[in-house]
Amino acid sequence: MKTVSLELVEIHELAFSCLMQNGADKLNASALADTIMNAERDGSHSHGLFRLPAYVASLRSGKVNGKARPSASSLTPAVIRLHGDNGYAPMAHQIGIPELVKATKTTGIGVMAITHVHHMAALWPEVEAIAKHNLVGLACTPYMPAVAPAGAIKALFGTNPISFAWPRPGNTPVVFDMATAAMAMGEVQIAARDGHSVPLGTGLDADGQATTDPQKIAEGGVLLPFGGHKGSAIAMMVELLAAGLVNENFSFEAKEGDNGDGGPPRGGQFILALAPDIIAGAGWEDHCDRLFDRMSGMDGVRMPGDRRHKNRLSDAPRKINSDLVKKIRHLMA
């Protein structure tokens, strides 16, 4: 793969300008460019510039509001409803996360039910933003049908990612962010683009047969949930929390209502926050460090989030796929 080296500020500028030239206003373009730059910074290429053409497609088609002004309201002291004004999710998070943090600092637990957003980014930014305030964050969202429930050969669930951040004051949080599919569709798409195979169990082809060819999974095939019927149950839970409880589209409804422009469908998100200061009381940080010390002391164990946080420390330029950069510049012409 041919790459070009771009400084983080250049990545931001590229994304920001491209979004501005395609219908976003400064606030929205800036929120989304932050998210894209931070993904590249952390080495999450599948959620970085790779997504920009799709973001642009939905701005151009008018499906997504590039000038969104999300609004938050409290249903109870612990429940916040956030209307995304049909914009991209990172804009909604900028408005809503501070409200969720404020509520959770008082009530010990808070939930934010987000509707009318288009979410195609990673889910760690929102839970890390919560963890910065020494709160625990958990987030999940459906998408469009891509994953077959355990036992089936047709898609019903989205790749339905779930993210979780545990705060470690004075240290990087422990964070995981994972598709409940055996592999994220972004990863499958990148494997297809780069000509790599994927492990057996990742998905089925159009005939319902197991395959290691990412192209066959991405086009006409279907992903499988991670971990068989247990992962399938977790994927179902994501549909129920982030669509049923939030009162937004299930993955299958999101697809039915989508215009097919290639960008993310309208959907919702479930974000939970918990205050260990209130629930556990004093001393929770040291207590949890005992678990983390045990884990990281075991041969072969990698702490969730560590690789991303290590990548983050480097301010060196990032290597970006050349064809992708060309494609993005073409969108700005």
Add this chain to the structure above:
Amino acid sequence: MKTVSLELVEIHELAFSCLMQNGADKLNASALADTIMNAERDGSHSHGLFRLPAYVASLRSGKVNGKARPSASSLTPAVIRLHGDNGYAPMAHQIGIPELVKATKTTGIGVMAITHVHHMAALWPEVEAIAKHNLVGLACTPYMPAVAPAGAIKALFGTNPISFAWPRPGNTPVVFDMATAAMAMGEVQIAARDGHSVPLGTGLDADGQATTDPQKIAEGGVLLPFGGHKGSAIAMMVELLAAGLVNENFSFEAKEGDNGDGGPPRGGQFILALAPDIIAGAGWEDHCDRLFDRMSGMDGVRMPGDRRHKNRLSDAPRKINSDLVKKIRHLMA
């Protein structure tokens, strides 16, 4: 396997009497006998009478308080702390669940942090008790080290079950209750007892090698998390929510503090409740039925909890392992 047929009331009476003769008082023996009978009713043999000898062992050793009087207090309108008085978890749930339901009906979301309980039952009873009130329930608990984190060959996590119930007014809830181990230790023990093998990926032997022999996993070996590093992340989340956040023992701490009598160690539990009436608003039942209809209409898909709920409908006697009944009667001699 030789079995005897016992009516549900006989199962209850057997468990109740055995517990009463071994140090439990009426309230505690009754709560635990309900749980045991309901497990046999639903076909969950691994959480029924099979557990009774271990329950008795911990009453006899004095580790567990058979006369527990759990007490609940509100830390905030949405956070309940429940001290289990060192008794068995079902007794604590009888006291705490009504408080959690009451709080959640007002605040829309509630969490109960349970400490000082000994939990060796299934986790669906507590979430089904929540779902009866048209609330969503989610519960998890650590145990003793039995599961190797992804990449490791030594145990650190418990089998760390997680349960979830979604209410369906006028219908049985959709419920899953699963170990985050590839297989619950109770199932592995039953496979070992009955001479069955287990699937590859269930666990490792004492040398860290993959095996299909449940005996080698149960004695000196280790279970693996379901779904590789993703299931391992969920197992870690259970430790953090049900020990770190609750301020109780992690699995490894539970073992260090345990007297080795074979019964469940002292630990905590995290229970979350959510009110769709408040968060989603009117119409959520029909909306979610659309998802359930899609799922159950797919070839090969089984709705989580359905098999248990079908078993429940039968009032026929249940077949119980004869040796187990003999063993229990011996404990009453």
